[in-house]
Amino acid sequence: MTPYCELSKEELLALKEELTAQYEDAKGKGLKLDMSRGKPSGEQLDMTMPMMDIFNGHCDMTDEQGVDTRNYGCLEGILGARRLLGEMLGVDPEHVLVFGTASLNVMYDSISRSVTHGVMGSTPWCRLDKVKFLCPAPGYDRHFSITEHFGIEMITIPMGEEGPDMDMVEEYVKDPAVKGIWCVPMYTNPLGITYSEEVCRRMANLSPAAEDFRIYWDNAYCVHHLYDDRQDTLPELLSMCRANGKEDMVLEFASTSKISFAGAGISCIAASKANLEWVKKSMTIQIISHDKINQLRHVRFFKNLDGIKEHMRKHAAIMRPKFELVLDTLERELGGLGIGSWTKPLGGYFISFDSMDGCAKAIVNKCKEAGVTLTGAGATFPYKNDPRDCNIRIAPSYPTLDELKQTGELFVLCVKLVSVEKLLETK
């Protein structure tokens, strides 16, 4: 393969003509596919359908502690659910509160509560002139939307192969206006990499100027491995912080949205007891108790971490070929052309693609024109502003293999065409 940058103007023009013809052809196919979000496929959701039969025949709805899950009460969530999600995160149940369906909601509420009531007695953020957040990017767009919604200034921290640039993080936390950092530490959205032990060690040893600084540790993909034999591992941050006498510094979040049902799972926060007490001070005003029936449903279905792992192996069997298909297409079609690079994750929901600078928006637009919706270019950066306009998040989970084949082919075609046009601009 000749890298595109070595092609002459004439060669590029000829290539452009050929690619344009292919693209017009593709547009004629009338594709209509949405790959914008990390949605589980119907096939994955089917794996959890037996959970719907868990309470068949009017069985006992009382939990191991005698809590009638059908009634009010048990603000913290039932013990079984605290234990199950705690096991998943490597945290004791007494450090876990179980909420409703969405960890996003729990994170939103954590920020909202800090804005109105502060953090464990600190000044409410709404009374401060300036509040800043560190945002490793590319990262999860919905994290950035929350901080943007509350008018919090976002500072982009570049992501490396081992996680966020910790030199920058350590420097920025000296600013007392910096109140937090958004992290997806494992199979991170969208890169698919996992923070290294060294990054976690430095994270757990931060010395922020702000006493209300928290690490928002969204461990969304902690059991979402693609392979049995090749898996990333992540140290447990709460205990690492505790070992440093800093156990109040981290709030961990997780849910079963991409384990059981997307939008009908259970979610949790894991943190020090002091943090949990603070959370509960608002929580007890906000709600009497979350859906304990759904909690019990999950406990009876999964039983324990082994149950979750076994279940996730079924997911992996569905997800693996999808990831491999996309990666094969990228390698076969773009390998050696010098117009893009991409990550090869061992888990999670995304592949991150970097085009040549200034091409991502155009590629996404071209795909859209031909019927394939990708995550908006820029979405993986604070304020949806990717300074190099190069990052595209690929979400292979939802389409079928056949759809994915079509999308993949369209995608590489668009990458080629936009890259050629870009290169021609300077010839």
Place this chain on the structure above:
Amino acid sequence: MTPYCELSKEELLALKEELTAQYEDAKGKGLKLDMSRGKPSGEQLDMTMPMMDIFNGHCDMTDEQGVDTRNYGCLEGILGARRLLGEMLGVDPEHVLVFGTASLNVMYDSISRSVTHGVMGSTPWCRLDKVKFLCPAPGYDRHFSITEHFGIEMITIPMGEEGPDMDMVEEYVKDPAVKGIWCVPMYTNPLGITYSEEVCRRMANLSPAAEDFRIYWDNAYCVHHLYDDRQDTLPELLSMCRANGKEDMVLEFASTSKISFAGAGISCIAASKANLEWVKKSMTIQIISHDKINQLRHVRFFKNLDGIKEHMRKHAAIMRPKFELVLDTLERELGGLGIGSWTKPLGGYFISFDSMDGCAKAIVNKCKEAGVTLTGAGATFPYKNDPRDCNIRIAPSYPTLDELKQTGELFVLCVKLVSVEKLLETK
């Protein structure tokens, strides 16, 4: 019956001795009952158990619009759920958003959002020097807790037999700092009365100085009748406001917590489209979608308003004897004594008892000492401060009839004893 106030000091002293002996006796029985909250009984919850079998045998989880309820999406809630809860409130589905399990959570979020982001473009309340709320009292303690939590000044509005004192309400809303009023308009907590048509008419015609003033209309007991033949009726406020060109002035809330499962039902907000758009602006940041599986479960189980009504007749059959037992006990033991008055609701979850001034706390304490926990005296007023210390909320739903008999007897005994002690203070 001789009214206690006509008894001589000697008679009161003799009575006190007799009642004290009875009370010591009661204490010896080792009661342990909690009547503090309006919790459905297990028997009521059993009525909804067939809902647990709704999805048996891996049935189709797609709703009438083709939404796979197991996956992300459909922020507003599935159409069927919007229609079902809309029917219950007498509001069209396009004016309804369906949320998670708890309307309390929806109300909390409404206030929280107003504090951080204002209401439909108005100044966020956190930037105002003073925000006030009108609180008809006795009222629902958890409403008052929300406004207290956000530092909102609460103004007590006396409740009459037809609802809040509307002269006062109309006067107070001239103050631009007054941003809302908490209402439980039907079978109100704790009085059990229903706002009259005249009160609703005046409510829908308020001319508040604050453009971001809203009526927080918590229609929690809209289908919670005790009798088939004697039922309160409530006009539909949203359409009344609309008729006055004021449809943005009301936010209605409801849930199935006391219809299906307490803490595992579905909840909603009903309002003008402009209000709903405003709610959705934050909602779309906060969550991807609420639990649509539970929404579909409710839709398939209840089908429509008739299904809900039929279900609520089963509840009434359980609740009615409990209300009647308490009312009979009060009438038999306290009638004519001049030491208490009480409401005789046709629905809802509560009976409201007014003791002689300055006696409520002592009565609740005496009950507690003998093993029966009632709602804290004062809880039905802002800041838990009942100026006359006379209101006690009785929640007859949870205990069995047998337990209720014991509690009722203890309660009237405590009322008598505390009243005698009170009267002796001035003899």
